[in-house]
Amino acid sequence: MAKPLDGKQLAAEIRALLAERIATRAEKPGLRLFRVGEDPASVVYVRNKEKSSLEVGIRSEVVVLPEQTTESDLLTRIAESNADPSVDGILVQLPLPGQIRSEAVMEAIDPGKDVDGLTPANQGALTLARPNLVPCTPLGVVALLNRNGVEVAGRHVVVLGRSSIVGRPLSVLLSLKAPWADATVTVAHSRSRNLDGLCREADILVAAMGQPMAVKANWIKPGSAVVDVGIHRIDDPSRPSGSRLCGDVDAAGVSDVAGWLSPVPGGVGPLTVVMLLANTLLAFERRRGLPARPIWEDAIAAGRA
Numbered sequence: 678m679a680k681p682l683d684g685k686q687l688a689a690e691i692r693a694l695l696a697e698r699i700a701t702r703a704e705k706p707g708l709r710l711f712r713v714g715e716d717p718a719s720v721v722y723v724r725n726k727e728k729s730s731l732e733v734g735i736r737s738e739v740v741v742l743p744e745q746t747t748e749s750d751l752l753t754r755i756a757e758s759n760a761d762p763s764v765d766g767i768l769v770q771l772p773l774p775g776q777i778r779s780e781a782v783m784e785a786i787d788p789g790k791d792v793d794g795l796t797p798a799n800q801g802a803l804t805l806a807r808p809n810l811v812p813c814t815p816l817g818v819v820a821l822l823n824r825n826g827v828e829v830a831g832r833h834v835v836v837l838g839r840s841s842i843v844g845r846p847l848s849v850l851l852s853l854k855a856p857w858a859d860a861t862v863t864v865a866h867s868r869s870r871n872l873d874g875l876c877r878e879a880d881i882l883v884a885a886m887g888q889p890m891a892v893k894a895n896w897i898k899p900g901s902a903v904v905d906v907g908i909h910r911i912d913d914p915s916r917p918s919g920s921r922l923c924g925d926v927d928a929a930g931v932s933d934v935a936g937w938l939s940p941v942p943g944g945v946g947p948l949t950v951v952m953l954l955a956n957t958l959l960a961f962e963r964r965r966g967l968p969a970r971p972i973w974e975d976a977i978a979a980g981r982a
């Protein structure tokens with residue numbers, strides 16, 4: 678039975694670190710979250726982000742805009758937030774309705790306030806090994822591995838998926854020269870040949886391709902660490918609710934082979950939220966010229982001593 682990579686417990690520890698440091702600041706960091714439309718998953722995610730940020734002392738506000746909002750209206754609001762000194766962090770929840778180009782929106786966010794790490798400037802800085810604000814889910818995956826004592830340096834990580842939010846930035850982050858990274862990284866995707874064979878080579882397998890239960894037990898190297906980034910609601914007539922959550926990994930089968938497995942829910946998800954809070958604090962400190970050290974570095978390093 679694989680050992681769980683528990684994100685809930687670790688997220689609570691990092692939240693406590695954040696709350697402690699925010700409590701020492703006379704002014705508090707401000708986070709503005711934009712949600713366009715009523716996508717049910719986005720409603721839940723944004724509510725969670727708001728609640729968690731308030732809990733650690735961040736001033737957070739949610740701006741809800743109608744489904745028909747135009748791109749230029751959203752861009753105007755982002756420009757206002759860029760110019761507003763009380764806003765330290767800006768997050769636009771994805772996906773956006775079809776009439777709005779998410780690339781145009783990401784390009785409009787001030788990179789100093791880009792707490793999602795998704796602007797071209799911040800993705801470029803990461804690729805140049807000068808990480809500024811780094812996407813939250815990749816940070817969460819790195820913390821989850823390091824804090825559970827999974828050796829990363831020198832090992833072969835296979836990342837399934839090449840999205841701009843998870844797969845690609847995670848592959849870059851894990852390849853950085855740093856004691857918590859230094860991995861050999863393969864990025865695999867829907868056109869990769871011999872996908873299951875590639876996965877069997879992985880000391881660490883990260884499933885982030887967005888397909889329910891696609892990773893099967895016979896894809897796994899025995900004893901390896903498997904991180905499941907996916908989250909899906911699927912039909913399950915055996916449950917009173919008629920449905921349940923699952924990830925990109927067939928957890929029931931994989932847990933018999935893997936050495937470590939992150940649960941869904943309760944694995945990567947809680948860390949994604951906490952890294953957003955860490956990025957908001959970092960953006961605030963940098964913008965105000967306060968001593969700023971990424972709390973995610975502390976959070977990652979603490980378990981390695």
Ligand code: GUN
Pocket residue numbers: 768769770771772793813814842
């Ligand atoms: N939708 C799903 N994940 C994310 C994320 O990390 N950031 C944003 N802005 N939207 C998302």
